[in-house]
Amino acid sequence: MSRRIVALAIVMIICVSSTGARAGDPGTSGFLFLRLGNGARASGMGEAFTAVADDATGIYWNPAGLAAAEGVELNLSHSEWLVDIRFEQISVVNEMLGGGVGLSFTGLFYGDLDRYGSYPSLVPDGTFSPYDFAFSAGYGTDILPNLAVGGAAKLIYEKIDFESATSWAVDLGVSHKSMIEGLTLAASVLNLGPQATFVEEKFYPPLQVRAGAAYRYDAPWVRGNIITATDIVFPNDGDAKLHMGAEYNYERYVSVRAGYKSNYYVQGLTFGIGVKYKNLRFDYAFLPIEFELGDSHRLSFTIQSSRP
Secondary structure, eight states: OOHHHHHHHHHHHHHHHTTTOOTTOOOOBOOGGGGSOSOHHHHHTTTOOTTTOOSTTHHHHOGGGGGGOOSEEEEEEEEEOGGGOEEEEEEEEEEETTEEEEEEEEEEEOOOEEOOOSSOOSSOSOEEOOEEEEEEEEEEEEEETTEEEEEEEEEEEEEETTEEEEEEEEEEEEEEEOSSTTEEEEEEEEEEOOOEEETTEEEBOOOEEEEEEEEEEEEGGGTEEEEEEEEEEEETTSOOEEEEEEEEEETTTEEEEEEEEESOSSBOEEEEEEEEETTEEEEEEEEOBTTTTOOEEEEEEEEEEOOO
């Protein structure tokens, strides 16, 4: 078995482990790459981002966050996985139509794998390159001064050798700025869609219900501001998960992040940093993976152009 096939299996284990499904539970979800998050900033904060989402990646975490758009923002994200497996994302949001309109592309590329026939053989009869991708379009707007709502629709495609599957799903979100200054409460429903078929197997997209809270406050004593956040995640095929994260911004130029993902099989602590210069921001997240499966590194580059 080639190293790439081993890597493909490990990535699938990581995706499946995010549901916390117990041994013997039926596999009810497909398109598992939709669980891998978006953006190094959110990743560094343990993916506790439902109530934080205020940038282009909000189209993934909570489309209501698109309402916070100012001008145009473009986010490019790249993740390094095992044996050259690549996870690429492009997200853009534009302040328009009384809110924010967002578009995103997500792609997981496994590289070349050896193809073997149904008969025993030590020599492959060719190669193939599996991949998954999703295109999303969304909109978020403020319906009250302290209440934003949003929605997104996505097209999903998966191809492994000669077989493929296609489906669609929608995301819905709400964000509320509470009476407590600095406290935001939010919720989102992600990947709500119909059953799809791959060969003869039927499955649903990986539905998640997320509820989150974030508290932002200025900290003059450390010359910056601090964000703390918590998410509770309810997947359709596993136990509930708890995400916690924090971000410290030093005079809005340098950010330090940390987080924790609870009740996951191979994931836990997360770390991240960010550097901002004028309208450019670079973010990095380090995502340790247990049992010596190899760690993940996520990079993001953001360009923002505010309206005059």
